[in-house]
Amino acid sequence: MTLLSFHDFGIGFRRYSGLLSTREVPVVNGIGFTVRRGEVVALIGASGGGKSLIAHALFGVLPPNACTTGAIRFEGRVVDERSRPSLLGRRMALMPQSVSHLDPMARCISQLRWAARRAGAAADDARLAATLAQFGLGAEAGNAFPHQLSGGMARRMLMAIATIGDPDLIVADEPTSGLDDDNADIVLARLRKLAGDGKGVLLVTHSLASALAYADRVCLIRDGRLEGEEDAAGFSGGGGGLRTAYARVLWRALPQNEFRGGDHA
Numbered sequence: 001m002t003l004l005s006f007h008d009f010g011i012g013f014r015r016y017s018g019l020l021s022t023r024e025v026p027v028v029n030g031i032g033f034t035v036r037r038g039e040v041v042a043l044i045g046a047s048g049g050g051k052s053l054i055a056h057a058l059f060g061v062l063p064p065n066a067c068t069t070g071a072i073r074f075e076g077r078v079v080d081e082r083s084r085p086s087l088l089g090r091r092m093a094l095m096p097q098s099v100s101h102l103d104p105m106a107r108c109i110s111q112l113r114w115a116a117r118r119a120g121a122a123a124d125d126a127r128l129a130a131t132l133a134q135f136g137l138g139a140e141a142g143n144a145f146p147h148q149l150s151g152g153m154a155r156r157m158l159m160a161i162a163t164i165g166d167p168d169l170i171v172a173d174e175p176t177s178g179l180d181d182d183n184a185d186i187v188l189a190r191l192r193k194l195a196g197d198g199k200g201v202l203l204v205t206h207s208l209a210s211a212l213a214y215a216d217r218v219c220l221i222r223d224g225r226l227e228g229e230e231d232a233a234g235f236s237g238g239g240g241g242l243r244t245a246y247a248r249v250l251w252r253a254l255p256q257n258e259f260r261g262g263d264h265a
């Protein structure tokens with residue numbers, strides 16, 4: 001069942017081009033993809049390609065000078081200012097790219113409790129502790145202020161906060177950036193497990209290599225455009241199972257494939 005769909009979606013920024021006139025500079029163009037229950041879809045592309053903007057558009061947190069075209073639907077209903085409040089936290093949640101989204105003035109456990117309450121979920125101590133434990137975090141981490149956590153712990157805390165409301169769709173924006181392999185595995189395995197439990201996961205990352213082990217499908221973004229959509233299984237061998245030339249180029253450029261050269265299937 002389709003949870004999330006983007007339809008011919010675009011994002012532009014209004015810039016002043018004279019004293020009184022503004023022009024719109026397009027940054028994201030004609031994006032279309034879906035996320036169904038039970039699957040991890042990876043949104044992959046180089047830095048500056050527009051991945052975070054696409055995620056932010058869904059959650060209504062684009063900069064004020066941004067304008068959008070096309071549509072986003074959640075379970076078929078258009079996501080806009082009217083429908084979004086009932087979706088946030090309880091139906092869909094964002095794990096933001098930056099740990100600076102944690103409130104520096106509040107203990108982590110309080111932030112976790114607020115997230116649960118906002119989503120209308122149980123916020124008792126046992127549930128908070130169980131959620132922390134899912135991400136390898138103990139009471140000490142809960143009682144800490146964000147600056148007292150290591151980078152890896154802060155990122156797992158963001159994930160606990162994003163998932164405590166039991167949302168149907170989780171959008172994780174670069175959830176493993178700055179993490180060592182063990183911490184990255186904890187986070188990605190958790191996302192995979194959520195999909196296994198029937199949730200939908202949109203994994204936003206610049207790393208094709210790390211996404212492939214966990215994603216079902218891959219959407220390749222370059223300069224704000226969708227360059228291709230591939231089944232993760234297509235990224236194997238010489239890349240002969242891939243539909244798009246761009247995907248084959250990315251696949252063959254991975255360090256583990258370099259010895260294969262460009263022409264062998």
Ligand SMILES: Nc1ncnc2c1ncn2[C@@H]1O[C@H](COP(=O)(O)OP(=O)(O)OP(=O)(O)O)[C@@H](O)[C@H]1O
Binds near residue numbers: 027048051053
């Ligand atoms: N407020 C803004 N005004 C104008 N342009 C912006 C604004 N915010 C972002 N952009 C531009 O939009 C483009 C896409 O940015 P975005 O953060 O979505 O990229 P990304 O794919 O998430 O990159 P990264 O992998 O580095 O996180 C960038 O080129 C950026 O310069």
Ligand code: NI
Binds near residue numbers: 051053097174
């Ligand atoms: Ni980003």
